[in-house]
Amino acid sequence: MAKEVFYSGCAAAAYGAKDARVEVISSYPIRPYTGIMMELSKLVANGELDAEFVLGEGEHAQVSIAYGASAAGARAYTGSSGVGVVYAMECYSPAAGGRLPCQMAIADRALDPPGDFGSEHTDVMSARDQGWIMGWAESPQEVYDNTIMYYRIGEDHRVQLPQFCCQDGYFVSHIPGKMQMEDQKAVDDFLPPYNPPHPLNPKKPINHGPQIFPDQGSAINVQRAVAFDDIEAVISEVVTDYNKAFGRKYSPFVDEYMMDDADIAFFIQGGHARTARYAVNHLRKKGVKAGVSRLRFMRPFPTEAVAASLSKVKAVGVIETNTSYGGVTRGGNIAPEARAACYNLDNRPIITSFMAGLGGEIVTLNEFYAMAKVLSDAVKSGKANNSYWMNFEKEVLDTHK
Amino acid sequence: MSRFIIPKHLEVPLGACLPAPVKEQPGMITGNWRTERPVIDHEACTTCLNCFIYCPDACWHLDEKTEQMVWNADYCKGCMICVNECPANCLSTVNELEFPDGVVRLEKPF
């Protein structure tokens, strides 16, 4: 029986993993994602989940254990936050290139220095080009749903890739929300057992990952490129099926709010989208035609869906929540991708980076209003800066007041 | 329809997972590394199995029917460990050029 619960993002991830019947779990403590493992360790200890709970000695090992388990044919689950995510960096490419569809829950955390508990997406955004599927949930419900959907997407033989199932640290991971947990039988029907194409099995031995000729290196890369070409169709299928099975209303790639008649848009991923929608409600009352376009997948980056969505407006403010020091906008990593997605449009919107939500700072309504002002001015003048660091530049100073 | 065209010679199995070899790996012939080869005197051989156990390339085996040692010319690299470890002194080192099928040049680099 489906049941309504009041869970944090961490609990939602843990129960999503449980309902996905994960078989090997590898843990290591770091806030804020730790809650996921605390919950799963209880489920395993109580016998509610039949899985091996392996105490990794670090995130590098966590990912290695997970992809090893996946290579053996088990459904594997791990997770991390902040410095832990980057500590495991070496292991991401072997998992993706080896086509081992384990899942890693991410509850974002700012990187050091100095020690900062806050949420920021820079941690896992640093791994965005390692061949993993990657996207953010904005609520515990979406965390739970994504956890289940990602396994089906990643384990699809057209895809066969590991997944970063991300949520904002604290804002999503630690704030409980009302959500629906689905009936186990229905989840089982939606998500069949993992059927690995090439497990390490002595009855049918394979040699996994021998060296290759240098010119075959590009062929291995092309395999992943093919998968990322095919994946959008798979995601659409899976999201549609999920919506049908469980009565959800996700659009596969970009969730829009009041975009159809909007002049300006906030382009955003993760939990701050909720504040953005409230800001839009208030802005609309003041006559500002604003909308929200929420990115559900960073990898694959849904080029066409993003172009279609952003082309509806004249100016787009990307709420980055990640840093790219010295990058093209001297801001974050999302605006350059959004700009590139719109490059071929006849009427490209102005696109700028808003550096907000860094180091765990919330993105306030006032900040959204300040951004809206910058965007409205840009619509009038026809130009905007490449990036604005919220509260540190004259156009966006002192928004807290 | 995929936009990718993958030329035959560049095909790589998914995730670089290959079927495991059986008995030998013909993709890596190493017999052409040799400049000398070990030659056995079956009369003097005591089938002590030293050559069998010590060859890093698994190039000596005991034929159970004939009770004779069999050498694998396709893979023997000519390290001469077997010659060095033969207690009966029944293995000798002979220059490859002495043999009609001797390895005289590298046809492929590997």
Added chain:
Amino acid sequence: MAIEVKTQNLEMVKSLRQVPQEEHYVPGHRTCQGCGPALVYKLVSKATGGNAIFLGPTGCMYVANTSYLCAPFAYPWMHTQITNGGAVASGIEAAYQVLIRKGKYKGELPSIVVMAGDGGSIDIGLQAMSSMMYRGHDALFVMYDNESYANTGIQVSPATPYGANTTFTPPGKNVPEGRVLFPKDAPQLVIGGHPAVHYVATASVAYPVDLINKVRKGLNYKGPSFVHLHAPCPKGWLFPAQKTIEVAKLAIQTGMWVNYTWENGEYTYDHTPKEYKPVKEYMKGQYRFNHLSDAHYAKMQAFIDARLKAPGKPIAIPVLGPREQ
């Protein structure tokens, strides 16, 4: 109902005649002529009998074995990073525990073997190795010891002996001996500190029956075991390829290498010579030691003499660290 996880029981061999003729590490790999680690691979593979899964951390036994989309492993094998052999093995073992328990895999738990070089075992791979041993996974960690980072061009590793010329420790006016430090004691890193470990052994390619049996003993334990295997490397140590076994034997005769077993707290020693030869005899045959003076040989001899009082045990070694000299 959970299905019981059954494990293999491999029999000991008494002589070369009992060693199976079948090869699981098959001919057709690019290791150097006379490669000691390749011989280790062959012997360990034989020991498992083939119902095994091998993990190959980056190193010579990955790179030289698997060039160009072909590999010589007749059993399931997977490359791992040089850093994470122990961790990937842990994941595979954990997966098999669940898969067997749930009836998704039918059969005995395969032997899970990590084949790591000294770098992949006790330097960059140490954390993953130690944790696999600590957590008690039913797997065997093999450290094939060629006493260097060989694959990258023979650089010094923690297993490199004092006085060796490596490409990171060249002898020079200011550092006449080249390698200044004495090696880490690999088995001692495992013994004692890992409560789930009952079996640690050292063996040498010079004594293959002993090596096979030690691997089998390790595999038969329902838990982690560690074997440290001496594997001379003609390319790195600079001796003629046909002398691999000779060099390995001389190591034992001079006390440079000691074959022993640590099983549930008890030490037993194998192949102990009646009288040890001077280590200089061993070192003279390898060009990596060619630059050493008698004072250096004496320093090495003092180290070996001290260690031979209780091989594999934590005893004081009268060696001054580089900051104490």
